[in-house]
Amino acid sequence: MQISQAGIELIKHFEGCKLTAYKCPAGIWTIGWGTTEPIHGILPHEGMRITQQQADTLLLDHLKSYEQAVNTSVTYPIHQNQFDALVSFTYNCGKGALKTSTLLKKLNQGDIQGAAQEFLRWNKAGGQVLAGLTRRRTAERKLFLTPPEDPLYERAIDTLVKAQIITSPQIWKDRTYTQANVRDLMIKVATKIEFLF
Secondary structure, eight states: OOOEEEEEEEHHHHHHEEEEEEEESSSOOEEEEBBSBBBBOOOOOOBEEEHHHHHHHHHHHHHHHHHHHHHHHHHHHOOOHHHHHHHHHHEEEHHHHHHHHHHHHHHHOOHHHHHHHHHOOOOTTTTOOOHHHHHHHHHHHHHTOOOOOOOOHHHHHHHHHHTTSSSHHHHHHOOOOOOOHHHHHHHHHHHHHHHHH
């Protein structure tokens, strides 16, 4: 998967863009849209300057490795909004943080609600709770829990409810179902099909 424009805008909103290098709250030299990685082999440092075009290009280039980190770490099926939220989280907290996080562990176990709650724990820098990080994690969590618009999927859920195969449609509409829910649904559908034949 690749991050959507909405995901990029979320990152831009919280990172902000500074064309002169600065130290972030964690004390790391940063430039552009939150870039801490080397630019042409040189790490951001005091006095470094870039253009707006360079900042925009760097963001898109650097996002590729964060997309890859999410794609290779997440084994549970996710939708675009969840992917975007995870890339934003990883861009801000780091690839290592994602890979060792309880958030990832819960997500890969199919615990969507539990994973969503884990976003909120990552709101500190230097041991201090930061209001900006709290707002960012809240926005990422909200995006993570927002199902993408999909009229065909919605119609399929309504059909399964009418056929009395699904008795708790909200978990399917919110996409907060677990692997056990999927297994039960498959058994019910298979049983219904078998009965028809």
